[in-house]
Structure formats: C-alpha cells, structure tokens
Amino acid sequence: MDNLAFIVAGYLITFISLAGYAFHLRGRARRASRRAADLSAKR
Amino acid sequence: MKGLIRPLERLLGRLTSRRGERWLGIGALLALAVSGVLSLAIAPPDAVQGNVQRLMYVHVPAAWLAYLSFTVVFIGSAAYLLTRRGHWDRLAAASAEIGVLFTALTIVLGSIWGYPTWGTWWTWDPRLTTTAIMLLIYAGYLALRRLPESPGRRATWSAVLGVVGFVDIPIVHMSVVWWRSLHQPATVIQPGQPSIAPIMLVALLWATLAFTVLYAYLLALRMRVGRLETKVISAAFLPLPREVGGVPGAAGGGGSREVGGVPGAAGGGGSPRPGVPAKPASRGGEVGGVPGVVGGGGPGSAPEPSEIEAHAAGVEAVHG
Numbered sequence: 001m002d003n004l005a006f007i008v009a010g011y012l013i014t015f016i017s018l019a020g021y022a023f024h025l026r027g028r029a030r031r032a033s034r035r036a037a038d039l040s041a042k043r
Numbered sequence: 044m045k046g047l048i049r050p051l052e053r054l055l056g057r058l059t060s061r062r063g064e065r066w067l068g069i070g071a072l073l074a075l076a077v078s079g080v081l082s083l084a085i086a087p088p089d090a091v092q093g094n095v096q097r098l099m100y101v102h103v104p105a106a107w108l109a110y111l112s113f114t115v116v117f118i119g120s121a122a123y124l125l126t127r128r129g130h131w132d133r134l135a136a137a138s139a140e141i142g143v144l145f146t147a148l149t150i151v152l153g154s155i156w157g158y159p160t161w162g163t164w165w166t167w168d169p170r171l172t173t174t175a176i177m178l179l180i181y182a183g184y185l186a187l188r189r190l191p192e193s194p195g196r197r198a199t200w201s202a203v204l205g206v207v208g209f210v211d212i213p214i215v216h217m218s219v220v221w222w223r224s225l226h227q228p229a230t231v232i233q234p235g236q237p238s239i240a241p242i243m244l245v246a247l248l249w250a251t252l253a254f255t256v257l258y259a260y261l262l263a264l265r266m267r268v269g270r271l272e273t274k275v276i277s278a279a280f281l282p283l284p285r286e287v288g289g290v291p292g293a294a295g296g297g298g299s300r301e302v303g304g305v306p307g308a309a310g311g312g313g314s315p316r317p318g319v320p321a322k323p324a325s326r327g328g329e330v331g332g333v334p335g336v337v338g339g340g341g342p343g344s345a346p347e348p349s350e351i352e353a354h355a356a357g358v359e360a361v362h363g
Contacts, residue, residue: 003095003159010098010155011083014105014148018257021144025264032271039278 048122055134064267067260074253078246086246095159100246102152104254105145106174111258112142113181113212120205123198129273130266132198135205137265139184141258146178161225169218170226177215180208 057063082100089096119135122128153171154164165171184204190197219228230239239247 003093006095006155006159007097010101010152011079013151013155014101017144017148018261021141022261022264025261025268029264029268029271032268032275036271036274036278039275 048126051118051122052130055130060263061267064260064263067256067263071253071257071260074249074256078250078253081246081249086243087240092160095156098152098156100250102149102156103247104251105149105152107251108254108258109142109146109149109174109177110212110216111255112138112145113177113209115262116142116181116184116205117209117212120202123202124206129198132202133266133269133273134262135202136188137262137269139181139188139205140265141261143178143181143185145258146174146181150174150178166225168225169222170215170224173211173215173218177211180204180211184208 078100082097086097086100088094115138116135119131119133119138123131123135150171153174157166158164184201187204188197188201190200192200216229218224219226
C-alpha cells in the first residue's frame with residue numbers, strides 16, 4: 001500500500017484525539033457529578 | 044424567531060438527556076466502525092493519488108463537523124441574545140469546544156494528506172489560511188469564556204463573538220471559488236452532479252454521517268458536564284445549613300476548599316484579620332470552569348446568607 005505511513009498516521013490521530021476527548025469529558029462529568037453529590041450530601 | 048426557539052429547545056432537551064446520550068454513543072461507535080470498513084476496505088483507491096486519498100474519509104467529515112459546530116455556536120449565541128436563557132450559552136460553549144477540536148483535526152489531516160500530494164505540509168493557500176483564521180477566532184472565543192467576569196456579562200460577550208465569528212465560515216467554504224487555490228474545489232456540494240465515483244461518494248457520506256452522530260454524542264456529553272459544573276457552582280454558593288446564622292465564615296472558608304476539581308474554589312480570599320472583608324477569589328478561585336466567582340471570607344467576614352443566595356440565583360439564571 002503506497003503512503004501507508006500517512007494513512008496510518010491520519011487515522012490514528014483522528015481516533016486518538018476523538019476518543020481522548022470523549023474520555024476526558026466522561027472523566028470531567030464523573031468528577032463534577034461526585035462534587036455535586038458531595039455538596040448536596042453536606043446540606 | 045421566538046416561535047422557532049421552543050421546538051429547538053425541546054429537541055435539544057431530548058438529545059442531551061442521559062438516555063439520548065447513551066444511544067448517541069452506541070450509534071456513533073457502530074457508525075464509525077462501518078465507516079472504517081467502507082473507507083479502508085471497500086472504497087477503491089484513487090486513480091491518481093492512490094491509497095493516500097483514503098484520508099479524504101476523515102479529513103472532509105472533520106471539516107464538515109467544524110462548520111456544523113460553529114453553525115451551532117452561531118444558533119446558540121443568537122438564541123442566548125434573544126432569550127437570555129443559560130442553556131443556549133452552554134450549547135454554544137460546548138459546540139465551540141468540539142468545533143475547535145475538529146478544526147485542528149482538519150488542519151492536521153489536511154497537512155498529512157498535503158505532504159505526499161502537494162509536496163508540502165503547509166502553504167499560505169486561501170483555504171488553509173482562512174481555516175487557520177477560523178481556528179484562531181474560536182480559540183479566542185474559548186479564551187473569552189475563561190475571563191474572570193460575571194457569568195452574565197461573559198455569556199453576552201461570548202454570544203456576540205459567536206455571532207460575529209460565524210462570518211468566517213462562508214468565507215472558508217467559498218475561498219476555493221473566490222481566489223486561486225491549490226486546494227481542490229468542492230466535489231459534492233456543487234452545481235450539477237458530484238464529481239466523485241458513486242462508491243466513494245457513499246463511503247464519504249457515511250463517514251460524514253458517522254462523524255455527525257459522534258458530534259451529537261460529544262455535544263450531549265459536554266452539555267451534561269456544563270450542567271453538572273453549574274450545579275456545583277450554585278451549590279457552592281449556598282450556605283451550609285448548620286453554619287448559617289451562627290458560625291462566622293459560612294459558605295466561605297478562607298482555605299482552599301476544592302470544588303469542581305479546581306483547588307481554591309468556593310473558599311478563596313480568606314481575610315487574615317477579623318472584620319476585614321475578603322476579596323473575591325478571582326485568582327485560583329475558579330469553580331468548575333467558571334473563573335472569578337466570589338469566594339467566601341475568613342473569620343468575621345462571612346457574607347450575609349441572602350447575599351450568597353442572590354449570587355447563586357444569578358449564576359443559576361445565567362447557566363440555567
């Protein structure tokens with residue numbers, strides 16, 4: 001396959017950046033949810 | 044105009060519910076898997092460029108998603124200016140963040156595709172330059188959202204930039220028509236038949252659909268983050284029941300109580316001397332992504348409970 005390295009790099013960058021962003025958001029949501037629960041438990 | 048906003052709000056509410064988010068996530072995964080097979084195995088290589096042209100199946104959808112994201116920023120910003128409802132501001136903020144990611148991805152993928160076909164990673168071509176300007180505009184938009192301002196004023200400024208910045212989108216799209224460009228002109232959205240083989244068109248359209256579902260999933264997820272962080276901010280402003288009306292320093296602290304993953308939030312600015320008012324926690328006093336919210340005070344500087352509740356109500360009004 002010609003220019004295989006470019007294709008692999010392109011698809012890998014796409015996959016890693018999108019999956020990474022999705023996991024980052026999930027982590028942020030989990031942390032915020034925990035904080036909200038902690039705060040409401042204190043009340 | 045306002046009659047249009049209600050149905051849009053209902054649709055937005057449905058899409059960004061937890062159930063909607065889950066289904067969008069599953070749909071995005073499936074659609075992307077099918078897209079991978081279509082673009083890497085079924086679609087034939089290009090007659091001139093060979094296999095490297097397969098980058099089109101990620102580069103073009105990423106560019107389309109950047110346009111879509113910023114169009115949603117425009118809609119959210121305009122709706123916020125009309126209605127002053129916080130969820131429109133949250134929608135614009137969420138979409139801008141995703142749009143910046145897709146724009147950066149478009150530029151990187153275009154560069155990777157450009158090197159083997161044009162012989163250069165970057166050139167000051169009209170399409171490339173206007174896309175880079177688009178990235179800068181919306182990176183600036185995200186920076187504006189981090190300003191330590193009152194939530195209402197920050198939302199208004201961001202909405203104005205969200206409306207004005209949208210002017211660049213048609214310029215980016217039409218740049219290959221208006222100016223002499225190295226970048227190829229549109230192959231799908233153009234007068235007459237698309238100048239692309241049918242099987243390639245199917246793979247491209249499917250990839251675009253898969254990326255759009257992924258965008259909807261990311262948007263729903265990012266909006267949930269926004270909602271939760273607003274909830275944390277609002278909760279941080281309300282005084283703890285046992286502390287109100289008795290113990291000084293209610294709901295403030297003066298230490299570095301951490302809220303929303305950001306140290307120093309909701310506390311901040313503790314005055315070392317009794318009776319000296321504490322400063323707002325504008326430095327290091329960021330709560331859940333909203334900088335500069337008012338912290339509490341040290342001993343003897345507790346704000347009145349009614350004052351705290353009024354501020355919390357203000358945050359709620361802006362952030363929905």
